[in-house]
Amino acid sequence: xxxxxxxxxxxxxxxxxxxxxxxxxxxxxxxxxxxxxxxxxxxxxxxxxxxxxxxxxxxxxxxxxxxxxxxxxxxxxxxxxxxxxxxxxxxxxxxxxxxxxxxxxxxxxxxxxxxxxxxxxxxxx
Amino acid sequence: xxxxxxxxxxxxxxxxxxxxxxxxxxxxxxxxxxxxxxxxxxxxxxxxxxxxxxxxxxxxxxxxxxxxxxxxxxxxxxxxxxxxxxxxxxxxxxxxxxxxxxxxxxxxxxxxxxxxxxxxxxxxxxxxxxxxxxxxxxxxxxxxxxxxxxxxxxxxxxxxxxxxxxx
Numbered sequence: 001x002x003x004x005x006x007x008x009x010x011x012x013x014x015x016x017x018x019x020x021x022x023x024x025x026x027x028x029x030x031x032x033x034x035x036x037x038x039x040x041x042x043x044x045x046x047x048x049x050x051x052x053x054x055x056x057x058x059x060x061x062x063x064x065x066x067x068x069x070x071x072x073x074x075x076x077x078x079x080x081x082x083x084x085x086x087x088x089x090x091x092x093x094x095x096x097x098x099x100x101x102x103x104x105x106x107x108x109x110x111x112x113x114x115x116x117x118x119x120x121x122x123x124x125x
Numbered sequence: 126x127x128x129x130x131x132x133x134x135x136x137x138x139x140x141x142x143x144x145x146x147x148x149x150x151x152x153x154x155x156x157x158x159x160x161x162x163x164x165x166x167x168x169x170x171x172x173x174x175x176x177x178x179x180x181x182x183x184x185x186x187x188x189x190x191x192x193x194x195x196x197x198x199x200x201x202x203x204x205x206x207x208x209x210x211x212x213x214x215x216x217x218x219x220x221x222x223x224x225x226x227x228x229x230x231x232x233x234x235x236x237x238x239x240x241x242x243x244x245x246x247x248x249x250x251x252x253x254x255x256x257x258x259x260x261x262x263x264x265x266x267x268x269x270x271x272x273x274x275x276x277x278x279x280x281x282x283x284x285x286x287x288x289x290x291x292x
Contacts, residue, residue: 001182001291002158004258007272008287009164013279018290021138025291029163037135039221043290047229050238057238060288061247065172070163085224086136090145097148104149 002028009070016060019043026073032063033073039085045078052078158264168286177243178252178284179206180275181234182260182291183213183227190217199259201271203278206255209236218260220292233292252282260291 005015016032045053188196195217215227243251
């Protein structure tokens with residue numbers, strides 16, 4: 001998404017990116033970024049909280065008018081309510097290391113089978 | 126609340142995904158886009174006279190899905206913004222399915238909130254269409270195929286500023 005924003009900026013369209021994956025967006029480098037420190041999925045406000053959504057979109061509109069240089073990040077003041085999601089998402093520790101390794105092997109096996117099926121269907125070696 | 130912490134608070138998805146996929150046995154980590162500079166275009170006229178559009182990574186609900194519940198093809202699309210769709214297809218995207226949900230469109234694609242700002246005169250108008258761009262593993266596809274198409278739609282619809290929201 002950041003690459004699309006960059007292309008629009010390069011071609012004369014001002015943009016604001018709204019997101020929750022701060023490192024990914026800032027590594028790529030965009031003109032204007034409204035960061036909300038939430039679990040991935042609701043970068044424009046909590047579900048059904050129309051006032052919060054209105055404020056986040058409003059912040060993006062303010063940034064269109066007021067940012068004067070690229071890589072302007074504004075962090076909205078909202079908190080998710082608990083911090084459990086921070087460590088739980090994509091967690092790797094001793095409790096799930098073996099299960100993750102098995103999942104990976106299973107996925108590679110399925111992908112190899114799907115590829116084999118494609119080759120049979122298309123007659124490729 | 127004042128606190129002291131030995132680590133940054135926000136989650137690093139670059140670090141997290143690298144370690145997660147390494148634990149699944151993928152030895153080559155994904156290499157994320159990095160730029161030292163970033164392009165910048167100032168707003169060309171007052172926002173109250175600008176048409177504003179929106180881009181999402183979510184898919185259309187009628188997308189064909191495979192046995193794993195993923196979209197068979199991830200295509201770019203432009204879709205009517207008014208009335209806003211009730212739901213979008215997000216099942217195959219990378220977001221926190223334990224902590225939250227995407228049942229409320231405006232939590233990730235705030236078309237209704239943008240329409241309210243248009244009605245109130247904060248922006249000139251909302252674009253009649255919004256734009257969908259799939260999350261691609263390939264950065265080349267995003268830059269060379271998807272981004273130019275979004276720009277083309279943007280010009281067709283007279284969009285003068287764009288809000289983009291990634292799930």
